[in-house]
Every structure is written in structure tokens, then in C-alpha cells.
Amino acid sequence: MNYPLTALIETIRHIVPLNEADTTLIGTLFQPWSLKKGDYFVQQGQVCQQVGFIQTGLVRYFVNQDGDEKIYSFGLENDFVCDYESFLSQQPCRRTIQAIEDSTLFIISSANLQRLFTELNYGERFGRIVIEQIFVQAMGQLVSLYTDSPEVRYQVFLDAYPTLAARITQYHIASYVGVKPQSLSRIRARWAGKDYNRISSPE
């Protein structure tokens, strides 16, 4: 096992305890993978067959609605990446996951993930906590879409991902916030007019 798995192992260890045997097992079940900018982790219509762990790079999750892309999430360093709906049900994806930077990851197949769940000391617990986290995150997004204006959502995005904003285009941010790039630009213009340091004062 000669891959730099430390980030992956530390991320898992942050969720459940791991011993020597566990870390060895992880090394045998995951394999390195890489995506170039624009490559797909999984595309709408395919069945998502593996879970990834992003060592370096950046991906976006989106749905394609008549050529109009709606980004609903990003995956960055030390994130797990998967269309869980497709992976769990083995049904075709309704979404696409695409690298927007060159990315290096470790991937684990469905079969190996099952082994991880059963053979890792806290495997089942790990699996449950991860899906739980994803569920909570999704519900948070859902509530935010109901309750927050685009302006607030943009502010929350900046607060939640302060470094990400500089790595992606306004197009991506606008799509995530739920508006067109022109509208996001106008929101920024509005802020510039009345308030020069947004980061520290979300009004």
C-alpha cells in the first residue's frame, strides 16, 4: 500500500476509531483515481457504482433542466463524493457529478464498501453516520431554499465556503444560489453601493 492515504484515513478516523487492521483494510479496498477538469464522476442516466474521496480537486453536483444546469452542491478536498440516491438504489442517476478542477481521489466499489461496512470495526456505524450527515446537509439546503432569499443564500455560501468563491466562476455560484449570473452580479453591485465589508457583517 503505497498511496498517500493519510487524508482519507484521518477523515474516517474523525468519524469512528480505527486500529491497525482497519487502516490496512482501507488501503486494500480503495484505489486511486483521477479526473481531469470537465471529466464526469458520474453522469445523468448512469448508475453510480462507487463512492469517491477527494484528495485534491473540486467537483460540482448538478441537474440538467433543458440545458439549464442547476448546481446544488460542491465536493472539495476531504469530502466523500457520490450520488447516494443512485448508489443506494442502483437506479440511474438523475444528476451529474463533474470535476471542475483536475482532481485526485480514492474510490471504492459498491462491493468493497459492503466489505468495509462489515469488516471495519465500526463499519456499520461509519456508514450510518455518513448517510446521516448527508441527509442533514440536504435538509438544511431544502429549508434554506424555502426560507432564504437569493441574497441571503449568497451570503451563507460565502460564509460557508470562503475559499471556494475564488476558485469557481460566478456562473457556478449563481447556479448554486439559484439565480442567473446577471442577478448575482446585481446583488454584488447592490452590496458594493451600501456596504464595503460584507464578510463580517451579514446585516
Place this chain on the structure above:
Amino acid sequence: MNYPLTALIETIRHIVPLNEADTTLIGTLFQPWSLKKGDYFVQQGQVCQQVGFIQTGLVRYFVNQDGDEKIYSFGLENDFVCDYESFLSQQPCRRTIQAIEDSTLFIISSANLQRLFTELNYGERFGRIVIEQIFVQAMGQLVSLYTDSPEVRYQVFLDAYPTLAARITQYHIASYVGVKPQSLSRIRARWAGKDYNRISSPE
């Protein structure tokens, strides 16, 4: 065990196979409960301590945003009802679940649900499938909020819950769709002007 548990058992059986011992176990782990119109199944700030199964009645899930209620889901006959985020993490609810009709349910405590998972023949599988279904449903809602206009969301609601529309107020429907009652009323007025039978022709 003399409660009319058949609906509950049949609903579970629809997900996983059940034998005699299983149905007996279910009978011992669930207990009857009732809510009057306006009663809370669980309130924002409380920890959700049980899962319910609605035998008769109707509940709504909502978040309270400065006195403005945002309904994001309904639970009706033969649905399980729970704030899974709170139940799973044992953290206080960020949402409220309230009966909007007199309701009769069966409830199961967290401890008993753990027993159900381990002692039922397909208990773990049952638990996984239920959370999976809820996750998929939540993601569907999330995508719909991104991609669909209020008008489309209203149409989808009518298609998905044809009978429910008659049981609840426009206020509830509007909140679910994500607009004010006045706006929903205007959408209906628009339809009346150009198309008299919406149900069969979603444009």
C-alpha cells in the same frame, strides 16, 4: 395485543417479508397514540424521541421563520412520521410536526426501534430502506425547488396528492408550494382563464 395493527403490518410487509414472530414483535413494540387537531407530534427545540405510523389523520412538517411557517411536507394515512434528523442525532428539532386533523397513530420509542432493527428478521434492511426512501424524497423536493416554478410545483402537488388538496387550506398548499396564499390564488385564476381541466392536461 388487540389494536388494529393491520395497516402498520401490511405497510412494513410491503417493504420486507414478515413472519408470525415478526408481527407479534411489532405488536409489542408499538403503542397506540392519538393527536387532536393542532396537537404537536414534536415541536421545534425538542428532541424527537419516537417514530410514528399514521393510521388515520394528517400532519404537516414545517419550519417557523420569524412567524412565517414554511411547510415542506405532509404525512398522511400509512405514512411513517418523524423528524429523522433529530431522532437519529438526538439533537433538538429545527422543525415542527403538527396534526392538522385528529389523528390516530402507533408510535415506537428509540429504544424499541433499535430492538425492531435487531430482532426483526429483516430489521436492518427495513431501517435502511425507510431512511433511503426519505432521503430520496427529500432530494426530489430539493431538485424541484431549484428547477420548478411555483406553478409547476402546484401542478405536481395536485398530481401527487389529488385527494389531499381538498382536505387542507390554500394557506397550507401555498406554503408547501413556496408562495403566499394570494399568489397561489392568482395561479389558480390564471388557469381558470385559459384552461378549465387542469388535472388531465399539465400543458
Place this chain on the structure above:
DNA sequence: CGTTCAGTTGACTAAGGTCAATTCCCGTGG
């Protein structure tokens, strides 16, 4: 030095929010 693409800006349109008045429905009490 032109091409290209991201970002901005302007003019206009469409649609929901807000506040307020009005109508409709239904149950209650005189």
C-alpha cells in the same frame, strides 16, 4: 492585435410580495 469568454450593465418584462378591501362560505345565535 484580435479572439474569446467571464463579468457587468441597461432596458424591459414577468411574477411574486405586501397591504388592504371585498367576497364567499359556514356555523352560531337571536
Place this chain on the structure above:
DNA sequence: CCACGGGAATTGACCTTAGTCAACTGAACG
């Protein structure tokens, strides 16, 4: 039986904001 009251639903006037189409700016790149 009818008048009244209250909540639900509708409608109108006006405002705010995002969508749309288009033009323009600016920086990166060859």
C-alpha cells in the same frame, strides 16, 4: 328562518426583484 360573525379565499393597486435579451468592458491567450 334569518342576521351576524369570523375565517378562508379572492381581488386590486403598487412595489420589489429576478428573468431576458443585448450591448459593452476587461482580462487572458495565442
